[in-house]
Structures are given as C-alpha cells and as structure tokens.
Amino acid sequence: MSDQIKHECGIAMIRLLKPLDYYHKKYGTAFYGLNQLQLLLQKQRNRGQDGAGMATIKLDVQPGRKYISRKRSVASNYLDDLFQQVHRHFKDLTPEQLNDPQWLKDNKPYVGELLLGHLRYGTHSNNGVETCHPFLRQNNWITRNLLVAGNFNLTNVDELFQELVELGQYPKEKSDTVTVLEKIGHFLDDEVQRLHTWYKPDGYSNQEVNELIYKNLDIQRLLRRASKKFDGGFVMAGLIGHGDAFVLRDPAGIRPAFYYQDDEIVVVASERPAIQTVFNLHIGDIQELKRGHALIVKKDGRVSEVRCMDPLDRAACSFERIYFSRGNDRDIYLERKQLGRQLTKKVLKEVDFDFKHTVFSFVPNTAETAFYGLMEGLTDSLNEIKKDKILKKGKDLKPDKLEKILAMKPRMEKLVVKDAKQRTFIADTTSREAMVAHVYDVTYGIVTNHKDTLVLLDDSIVRGTTLHDSIINIASRLRPRKIVIVSSAPQIRYPDCYGIDMSKMKEFVAFRALVELLKENDKDHLLHEAYERCKAQEHSLKEDITNEVQALYDEFDYETVSDKIAEIVSPKGIEPEIKVIYQTVEGLQKACPKNNGDWYFSGNYPTPGGNRVVNRAFINFMEGRDERGYD
Template sequence: MAELFHECGIAAIYHLMGNAVSPLTPQGPGQVTRLMPRMLLDLQNRGQLAAGMSSFNPDRDEILDTYKQVGTVIEAFRLNHPGKAEAIMKEYSGNAAIGHVRYATCGPNTRQYAQPFERRHGCKWKWFSFGFNGHLANLDELRKAILSLNGYHLTKKNDTEVMMHFIAHALRGDHPPDLVQVFTELAQKFDGAYNLVFLNGMGDMVVLRDPKGLHPLCVAQEGPLFAAASESVALQNLGFREVRSMEPGELILIQDGKITSHRFAPKQQSAHCFFEWIYFANVASTLDERSVYLSRSALGLELAQQERDLGKVPIDADTIVVPVPDTGKAAADAMAHALGLPSVEGLMRNRYVGRTFIEGTNRLDRVRLKYTPLREVLQGKRVLLIEDTIVRSTTLKSLLHHIRERGGAKEIHVRVACPPIIAPCFYGIDMSTVSELFAPQFMKTNRLTVAEQEAMARELKADSLFYLPVEAVARCIDLPQERLCRACITGEYPTPVGQQLYQVELARTKAAAAAAAAAASEPKPPVVCGAGS
C-alpha cells in the first residue's frame, strides 16, 4: 500500500587488483563509480526521497568525496541531462564507491539528512563515509551515551548521525585500528537493524549485515570487481553471475587490495523481515535463497485455498481478480489461476506522478491522481481485490470508493495477502504506534475472528474482507517461522529493546484509551442561555 513506506537501500562497488580489467567495467578501474547510479536505480523501490554516493580516488585532493541530492536517482544524478550527469561522473570518478537511496524513517527530507554521511578528518583512516539501511531500536539510549562523552554534540534527530559519532569514537587513537574489531565492539552497543557500507580515506571498505539479518544484503565478485547491494537484482543487472546473500553477522573487508570475510558478531538466531518478500523487495530479487516472486505467488495460492474453504464469493462469469498495483500482482495472478478466474488490471497506476506533486492534496485526491479504475473492466463485476497488506487503511478506503463510484463495480471483496498488522516496527518500517494501525481497533486478541473481519469490511465499505493467517507467511516464504521477524503480526520482537519498546507502546495506548473513555463519560455542563437568547 501507498501508506507503507519503503526502507533505505545501500550499495557498494570496488575494483581490486590494480589495473586488471573487468568485462563489467569497460571504461577502466578508475571509472567503476559510473556503475553506482545504475545500481541505485535497481534499489529505487526502497527509497525515493534522496540518493547519493561517496567515491574513493587516491589521485585527487579530495581522496574521499560525497555527492548527494534530494530526489529520485534520475533527479539526483541528473540522468536526464547527459552533460550534467557526465560532469558528476567525472568529478566523482574512482575505483571504489558506496551508495544510498533514502526513505526518511526519521528526520526531514533535506539534503543534510541524505546519505552517505561523510566525516572529514586530516588523518586518512579517520576520514570516512558510510551509509546504512535499517533503524537502531535503542536510539534514545545511544544518544544519551554520545552526549555523555566530553564535548560531543548532536545536530540531527536521526540514528545515522549517532552511528557516525560511535564509529568516529571507535577510530580514535594514533594508529589505524582493526576495522573488524571496531565493528565487533559496536555490535555490542547497537540493538536493531543496521546493514552498513563504509569507505575511508585509506581506501578500506567494510560491508556488513546486522547479527539478526533483519534486512537483506547481497554480494558478488567477478574477477577484480566486487559489489554489494540491498537486493540481488542490482547485482544481476550489472552482469554478476554468482550472487549470494551475506550471512547475518558477516563482515566483508577490503584492505590492501585483498578481500576477506569475517564474523563480527556471535552467531545467533536469524530474524529476516518477512515484509521484504511480500512487499518491500523488487519482485525480481532473490533474498536469502528465496525468490520474491515465488513467495508472492505462494501467497496467492494460499488466498485461493482460503477462498475455496470459505466459499463466500460465487465463482462465475461476473467474478474477476484485480490486484492493487504493483506488489499485489504476483499473488493475484496465482490466486486467479488456481480458481480459474481472470486476473485483470482493473486499476492502472500512474507511475509518473511524483510523491512531492501529490503531497499537499487530500486523501481522495491523492488516490485519484495515483490510480485510475478502468470502468470498461470493472463495471457490473464482482471484484476480488488483492491487496498486499493493510496498515492504516486510509488509502484503501479511498481506493474502494473510487472502484465503486468511478469503476462501477457491483461488489468488492478485499483479500489481503498478509496477516493483520497489530504491532509497530522498530527496525526501519514507517509504522511506529499501535493507535495508527487499522487491525488492532477491531481485534480483542491476536487471533483474528470471522466476526472481526466482517466488522473491518463494514468500516472499509467492502462487501467482505479476509486476511491470510499468521502461519501462512513462513509456508509461503519457505523459511522456518523462527528464522523470520514477524513482530508486526505477532507482537514478538527478536531483540530485547524491540520487546521493551512494544511494552511501553502498549501501556501508552492503553492509557490514552482510558483517558479518552473517561473524558467521554464525564457529564457535559448544561448550556446556559443568556438573556438575549
């Protein structure tokens, strides 16, 4: 849904072994930074607010230099203006680079908050740049720890700056530190999700995946060329043939022309975010050896089986399956095929309406600008509308209104290829309070009933609504449930601080509800009419 914003994406590329030529870099070792915008374009689904890169070039005064701008990758790197794009590529040419696309989980949408973050220093091993994907659950604790150090000051309200200061503090001293040891010690302080790419003025690169493996990170090497990216598709489209997912707690170090792999945190139970497969990731990606497309297709087969079991909607010539574009399409196609129904694009998405353009409009206008119901397809039909998830429901309500009023559908039955979202995410997804979520308003326990789904359908003004059960997620991704983070659908968090924050949030929500109930029950003072009434 448009209500659920993507996380950030990170990328790294490095040309090893002197002047050896790679077929993937025909312009030579010193020009591998030209590949970074291409990589970031394939990660654009993970963040559209800003894009940037830091490059390393020992032959220029600015050994490490960072370029970043607000906007999409095309806008930030001026890719629609060949002359301007070429000037950027020349200025920031080098044999190594890290890159980032941003969605703001915290902090305003300004260039100052765009990544990578660069910390300049006269000492080359203390001059570094980094970008990260995720969110530190113990951010408040870390902020206090930094501010307790003598003379430290924070200028931004985000975890990126806090992380930068922790890294800088770990690099203090008169000799280059062991970078593996640096991040091993930091791992003991950080709680949450933090995939990271790091590049310093010595030309050292670090790529690491957090100990729980909450979010994906893939790597590949082809001859002298090494690359890493949040999703496999960014590496495959460059021409890498052997792409693998990094292990949780794995760190790759490039130093002195050599590449080595290390474990920077003790091995522990993984907790891969299941949302990566059902919503966030590019459908062409493979994450932790599981295809995103096949996982979404499996969700559709589960929906088809549920439809057969429930028998709520007649399967006849008037029934069609319609996906909410784009992430609902794979599930919708698989469901329709299993039921012998047509899967049709009854909703067309305008992919050229930027977020900035629609930001100031109201909810109905935003949906009208973004989606066009096809009356020729929908009129008089019984629509099985396939949605990937429901978070706040406000966009879905507007969408159902347009499908009925503008599209002329006679019935709309919402089928959700995900269990109900009942708890916030503290690891980088833009949903941080229980009160903003749709499902908890109706659910008395964590197990959803038919009656509760009927009440939800009435609220949405749908003819019916059904979610997938919680246990379907692990089956469809084909990973054991204990290896997945399903906190937002179970309330069970994989890290200690995540669980603590949830308990605090539940207490806050309960107190707010009690206060609202008390206020509503208080007798209102009588209206006293004046003499002139």
C-alpha cells in the first residue's frame, strides 16, 4: 500500500498444559513458553508498530508470592526492548538455576503456564506505554484479577461506557480498551460473587470456596453477559488470575483468530502462518476460531470452543487478504495472485494490447504477489495471441518467424523502488514537498522515451497522496508516453470502524473525486440533502440508521470515479497521460470468497454501528471538523 495507514493489532496466547519440568526435559529449556511467545510476536510484527506487551500467570502459587507479571514497551525497537527487559531477570543466574524450572517459577517473574502477548497499532494518537496491552484489572481475590489484550474497535463506546456508570462504576477513561476491561471485569466479579454466595452456606471454608470457583466459574456465561451489546470487530484474549483463559471473536468474524491444541499446549494467534512456523505444523492442524465463539481454557486444562454470541453473516475483513496479513499463508498468497490476475483484461484494453511498448512493474513491495498474478494473466493472454499468429500462418510459417513469435513476452521490470525512509525537518511547505517527492526512486534506461506505457500495480490506494507527491512524479522522469496505475483493491469509499485507522471521509481520494464530480455536474445540492438526512438520524437507535452516503456514489459509474481520481493524483504540469484502474467489488469477492467483509468499498457494514459511523464521518466532513467518525 503506497499510502500507509495504521491498522490491525496482533495477539498471541499460550497455555502450557504440562508442568514446566516437562518442557525442560523435552525441549531443553525452562523458557519454552516464553521463547514461543516471543517467536509468535516476531512472526506477526507486521500487525503492530506502536508498541508491544506481554504478561504471564503462574498456576497454583502459594499466597504471598507474585503470580502475575507484565511488561510493555513503546521503544523504537519495542519487541527487542520488551524481551530484553524480561530476560534481564535471568541474566546473572547460575546454570543450575537456569535448568531448574521449579526454582525459576518460585523465584523469578515471567515463568508461568499462561502467557499473553500483544502488538499494538493504535487508532488513537496517544502511543504511550499506558496504552499498550495487556491491560490489567487488579484485585486481592485471585479469581478477580483480569488481563485483557485484543485486536478490536467498538462503534458504541459511549453506550457501553454509560452502562458502566449506571452499574455504579467510575471508569478512569473513556476508551474501548478500558471499557472492555471493565465490562468483562464487572461480570467476572458478579460471577465470582454468585458462586461464593452459592457455596458458602454449605459450610465450605473460604479457601475451599475458591477451589470450587476455579472449577465452576462459567466463562461462557460471563462472556455472554459482558459482550451482549458489543458492536464492532474484535478478538479479545483474557487471562484470569487463578488460571482460566479465553479468546472471544466477534459475531461477524471481522477480526481474525486461529488456534491449535494438543496434549501439551494451546496456542492462539491473529495469523495462521505464525502458528505454523513457530510450532512446525501443517495448515490442516490449525483451526479458525468460529465467529461469535470463544475458545476457553480452564485452569484444569479443559479446552472448549463455545458460542457466546449469535453469529451474524460472515464479514471477515477483506483487507486482511489484500494487505494486512503476512503473505506466507497459502490461501492469502493465492488470493492476492488472483486479485492481480483478474485485472489482466482491463490492463490490456487500456494499453491496447501493445506488449511491445508496455513495461509492467509494481509499487510498493506489498503489491508483489498480486503482480505475479497479473503477469501470469498477461502471459496466458500473450500465449493466446501467439497461438493465433501461428495458426494463421499455418504451413507458411518460417522458422525465423516462429522464433520471433515465441520470443514475445511481457516486459516485466523492477522500476520503482522505495528509498530509505526520510525525515524532513524543514518547516516551509515547498521544501518539504520537494523532499517527500524523493521517497521513491526509479531504474533509468529501461523505458523508451515517449513511446512506452508504464503500468504500475499497487495493492490499494487510500488517500492518493503518495501517488501525487512522489510515485507519479518520480516515474514520469522515465519519460513514458503514459502511466497506468492499477489497484488490486477496489476504490476505498467509506470509513472503517472495526480497527483500521481509516475514519475521515476527506482523506479518501475516491470520496474527494465524488465531491468534485457532484460539483462539476451541478449536483452539489445532493451533498447538503445527504447531510440533512444524516443529521435527522443522528440520535436514532443505531439499528434504525441507514448509510446516506451510498446514494451519492450511485450518481456516477465506477470508471467515471476512477477517471476523476486519475485527475486528482496527477501532479500539476506532468507530461505523461495518467490513468487509474481499480479492482471491482465483484472481482474482490470472487478472489477472496471467504473474507467478504467489504464495507470500506461497498458501504455495506456488518453491524448496525457501522452506518452510524459513516454518517457521522460525513457530517464531520460537511461541518469541516477534523475528527474521527467514532469514539
């Protein structure tokens, strides 16, 4: 993605089902769980670049000993810094101590059977260490201690926050993370108290009641009650002080979660390949957590996947497949190739099937897999052309002519490369823009001046600013006759509210194109009419709100919006003709049939809160407010 956006946290949870001594004997280290957690986070580093955190819980620790340990970091090398801080505790130990799991558990932090890790990519501007997960809710009762980490965003924080206040709580801040922590924490307290009230009259001591709570705490019931009004996309992982653990996924399956279990370990992660690589597993060994379900691991090792919310129609985030997730997942790799392949006909039509004078490339590196798919499609099309030429010549085909036909191939080159990340400390706008223009560089001497068309594949175009300020400017120095920008994703038209930092309408180049088209065609009154409809629904129940922006896009066909986008991203005075080709929503659904969440492209939000967010984002645009469309 040439326009960088903030997105997608990552989680990793491990439960060791055997005593620590088992892993020391089998794997040669008492730090097996800690090492595996570190690897899981490293393999998902694409998911979070603001900070990282981890926590551990020790099982069956005597009162008076520390059993919960947590560390977080927002250093520039946050992941290395995080585990350096953790391993500092073991730096000066003797070989005998390092090889004594029980001694380590009794005397050192971070040596526990339950481990939770998190990579943070915040949608809020505050990136201090206090915003890093896991969040901890402390209590002197072991069963009421709660650690939570997740990949989520809720659309109705105001509503949930008010419920907490009405319950008598006094939350320290209004954010979805704190709200989720306190919401789950409230019902955890309630469930613990319910069990205590149930068993105490039977004459059990408080210590015996604790043991009964460990065994009978109903995590499914707890999560059902806590999540009843959650509206958003989420995967929430939690550890409870005595040793229960859970991972809860939203009813539409918007955010991803995968797990593996055997007789010695349970592991959960945001991405399947991370589990495959770290534990050397086959793809078939790993399960996807069902939407609306929770994976629950009890203190005694019982594992279950249970329904906590009524599942909605599947709307797994398609951006996971296009861009966010690592491409070493087999299915994602093939889907990205298919996204590129499907653009073949449009691209060939735009370059008039002129293979001789067209050079194909991609930018940035994340578009490489889709580019392979496009090249396969181009090669197949060219083979058809070769076959027709050969068949038409028939017996008159001479060897030298045959050799010339067979030598035809698409001109695939690495033309645009990203230079080292630059920081500019110059205050004036003109100088800053001049510096930004050089973020990318090009390979000279490959494109024939004023004859060749340059086709550049991007995996998605959000704002178009990098195209305008850098890529097209620098690519034009190759002096092509024409530059065709191809996006393997559809036009991003609507804000996201489920964990991706795309919430302001004015930042989408597709929306800016729509506004310009409405004004040019004397239809700008439709903007004001849509604004009035949004305002009229502002205080309606979220279930009753409709997306009022969709009708504006219906005024123009897809290609007309693409052509206007091409005008917007074209720098002033640029010589080559600029064209922009987008994947269609239908093409996306064909390439990624299982991840059909496409609300940022189609405006079809999977939860009621989505329509409230898009309308609020539109109101903010019309009123000139530079604010997110959700809290």
